[in-house]
Each structure stands twice: as structure tokens, then as C-alpha cells.
Amino acid sequence: MRIRPTVAAVDLDALRHNLGVARGLVGPDCAVLAAVKGDAYGHGAVRCALALSSAPEPQERVDWFGVALVEEGAQLRAAGISTPILCLGGVGRFGADEVVHLRLVPVLYDEGDAERLDAAARAAGVRQRVHLKVDTGMGRLGVPLPHWGRFLDRLARFGNLDVEGFMTHFATADAPVDSADGHFVLEQARRYAEALKTLRARGYAPRLRHTCNSGGLVQYPTFHMDMVRPGLLLYGVAPSPETPRLRPVLSVSTQVLVVRDLPARASVSYNRSFVTHRASRIATLPVGYADGYPRVLGGRAQVLIAGRRCPVVGVVCMDLCMVDVTDVPDWVEAGDEAMLLGAQGDARIGVEELAAWAETIPYEILCGFSERVPRV
Numbered sequence: 450m451r452i453r454p455t456v457a458a459v460d461l462d463a464l465r466h467n468l469g470v471a472r473g474l475v476g477p478d479c480a481v482l483a484a485v486k487g488d489a490y491g492h493g494a495v496r497c498a499l500a501l502s503s504a505p506e507p508q509e510r511v512d513w514f515g516v517a518l519v520e521e522g523a524q525l526r527a528a529g530i531s532t533p534i535l536c537l538g539g540v541g542r543f544g545a546d547e548v549v550h551l552r553l554v555p556v557l558y559d560e561g562d563a564e565r566l567d568a569a570a571r572a573a574g575v576r577q578r579v580h581l582k583v584d585t586g587m588g589r590l591g592v593p594l595p596h597w598g599r600f601l602d603r604l605a606r607f608g609n610l611d612v613e614g615f616m617t618h619f620a621t622a623d624a625p626v627d628s629a630d631g632h633f634v635l636e637q638a639r640r641y642a643e644a645l646k647t648l649r650a651r652g653y654a655p656r657l658r659h660t661c662n663s664g665g666l667v668q669y670p671t672f673h674m675d676m677v678r679p680g681l682l683l684y685g686v687a688p689s690p691e692t693p694r695l696r697p698v699l700s701v702s703t704q705v706l707v708v709r710d711l712p713a714r715a716s717v718s719y720n721r722s723f724v725t726h727r728a729s730r731i732a733t734l735p736v737g738y739a740d741g742y743p744r745v746l747g748g749r750a751q752v753l754i755a756g757r758r759c760p761v762v763g764v765v766c767m768d769l770c771m772v773d774v775t776d777v778p779d780w781v782e783a784g785d786e787a788m789l790l791g792a793q794g795d796a797r798i799g800v801e802e803l804a805a806w807a808e809t810i811p812y813e814i815l816c817g818f819s820e821r822v823p824r825v
């Protein structure tokens with residue numbers, strides 16, 4: 450039974466629509482991997498993955514899923530999902546047996562991982578697919594370019610691994626194309642091409658070459674190659690202004706808990722962080738930073754009530770926040786819907802707007818809604 454009214458609604462039709470947009474941009478010969486790491490950017494990995502893998506027409510289904518952790522891949526397999534799964538974070542020191550057993554495909558950038566995977570595959574009597582990763586400028590995961598040749602020399606020792614894919618990750622693919630950061634994408638692509646040449650010279654012929662996240666997918670068609678790896682775009686957030694129309698997937702709402710009439714000069718929230726400057730109607734909402742609604746939104750964000758934008762006043766508390774509804778012409782009362790993210794009537798609060806108020810990026814807002822907020 451659900452008692453508290455705070456919920457995150459996930460529009461799976463919108464998710465499928467956005468996959469269609471991605472497909473339309475890449476054409477039929479390019480595979481699409483849906484990034485569903487981080488619990489599908491906070492949307493619920495299992496239900497999103499089921500929605501993206503179960504469409505009746507094959508072209509409406511996604512080709513791969515991308516997770517960060519082996520555990521996230523295991524969660525999808527436990528839900529009965531048989532689509533190929535790429536573990537973007539690699540296998541780690543303890544993941545090799547699980548990867549082999551669950552038919553996951555890890556990104557490989559570390560000799561120790563290669564050794565453990567090779568041993569696990571040999572023990573299981575199978576061959577293990579891997580996608581090699583080169584670091585061309587993200588400075589995070591991937592074999593550093595200067596070590597690439599030596600890494601490949603060592604890789605040749607592991608006879609149970611099949612190099613199915615070859616990838617890198619762009620650091621600035623959502624920047625304007627004609628900017629210094631945009632030019633850095635071209636430099637990363639040049640370094641990737643150089644590493645691919647070395648790989649081929651060693652006799653490898655990876656079937657899936659891939660570099661593009663959402664920004665790359667929209668802005669750099671020449672780098673789509675065999676597969677693209679969108680995340681954000683699928684959840685309805687445009688990585689650049691040229692993105693075709695996407696549908697937002699997540700909305701978060703609650704209901705007004707109480708409304709109080711306060712006189713002028715009354716204080717609201719911790720540290721008296723808001724003081725009324727007129728007689729005010731203040732609605733208390735049962736949502737706070739323990740739900741992933743950032744504390745910093747107090748004094749900055751707006752919430753939709755009765756189709757009107759109402760300011761959040763005072764700092765957001767752990768479980769509650771306060772909204773000034775003085776200017777709402779309708780009589781606001783307990784039980785009225787309050788929309789924190791999403792549309793109400795003709796009004797909408799987008800995740801980009803919420804992120805700007807919180808001085809962060811849409812990714813962090815989406816991933817931040819906590820388990821306490823049921824996904825429906």
C-alpha cells in the first residue's frame with residue numbers, strides 16, 4: 450500500500466519514442482546500446498530495459514544495454530533480459546566468474562582484468578567476448594594511448610578472449626561543434642583512428658567500433674560507426690539544440706500536506722531562511738532532500754500547483770519543503786497535486802531547469818531521486 454503521495458512517474462512510451470529518435474538519426478546499419486546504468490539514470494533499470502527490449506518489431510528493440518557495474522548486469526539477467534549487456538566499468542577484481550556465467554560483455558582496459566577473465570573463461574570452457582577501450586582524452590578509463598601497443602602485446606597471451614568491440618569515450622561531445630571543446634572531439638576521434646590502425650595491424654578486426662554518447666550521436670554522424678551508446682537522450686534530455694524533439698520520461702509529483710496562513714515577517718524553514726514580506730499562504734510538501742530534491746533548491750526552484758509556478762521558500766528539509774502559494778488564484782488545500790518535475794496543465798518544469806536551479810546537470814538530478822520515491 451502506498452501511503453505517502455510522492456511518486457516518480459516513468460513514461461515508457463516516451464522512452465520507446467526516444468529510442469526511435471535515436472534509431473532515426475543513426476540509420477539501419479548502426480546498432481544502438483541503451484545506457485541503463487545508474488538504475489537507468491534513476492528511471493528504474495529493469496522496467497526500462499524490459500520496455501526497450503520487448504517491442505514486437507525487432508527494429509523497435511534496442512541492440513545492447515550498457516551498465517556500469519557487473520551487479521547491474523546481473524540485475525537485468527535476473528529479470529530475464531537476454532539482450533547483450535556491455536559492462537562499461539569493466540570486470541573489476543572480483544567480477545570475472547560472474548561475467549562469464551551471466552554472458553555479460555565487459556569493457557577491457559586492464560591487463561589484470563584480462564588475465565582473470567581469461568582464466569574464468571578457460572575454467573568454464575567458453576570463449577569470452579570483450580570490448581577494448583582506449584583513452585583518447587577522457588582521462589578516466591581506457592588504456593592510455595602511449596601504452597596501447599604494449600597492452601596489445603600482452604593481450605595476445607590470453608587465448609580465451611575474443612575482441613568483439615573497440616571503443617573510446619568523448620569528453621566534450623555535447624559542446625558546440627564549433628568551439629574549442631568541439632574541436633577536442635575531433636582530436637579524440639583522430640587518436641581513436643590511430644589506435645584502431647594499431648589494433649588492425651595486430652590482426653584484430655573488431656565487429657563493433659563505437660565512440661558516441663548522446664552528444665556524439667546528435668552532433669557527429671561521421672563517428673557513429675557500428676554502434677552508438679546514448680543514455681541521456683533516451684530519457685528525453687536533448688544533448689544539443691539540434692536534437693529532434695524528444696519526449697521527457699520522468700515526472701515527479703506529490704500532494705500538498707498542509708497549508709498555513711502566515712502574517713508578514715513570519716519565518717519559514719531552518720535558520721529562518723525565508724521571512725514573509727506580506728501576509729502569505731505557505732504550503733508544506735512531503736518531499737525533501739532524502740528523496741533527492743536538493744536542499745539548495747530552497748529560494749531558487751519553483752513547483753507547479755494548480756497550473757501555476759510557485760516558489761520554493763526557505764531551505765529544503767530532509768522530508769519536507771515549503772512553497773509560497775499566495776499568488777495562486779485557486780484555493781490551494783491539502784491533497785492538491787504539486788508537480789516538482791514535469792507538466793501540469795500547460796505549464797512544465799523540465800529537468801534542465803531544475804538542474805540549473807541546483808547548479809548541476811540533468812544527469813545528477815535524474816539519478817538523484819532516491820529509492821524512497823516509488824517509480825510508477
Ligand SMILES: Cc1ncc(COP(=O)(O)O)c(C=O)c1O
Binds near residue numbers: 515537679680681
Ligand atoms: C562509456 C559511456 N558511454 C555512454 C554513456 C552515455 O552517455 P550519455 O548519457 O551522455 O548519452 C556513458 C555515460 O556516462 C558512458 O560512460
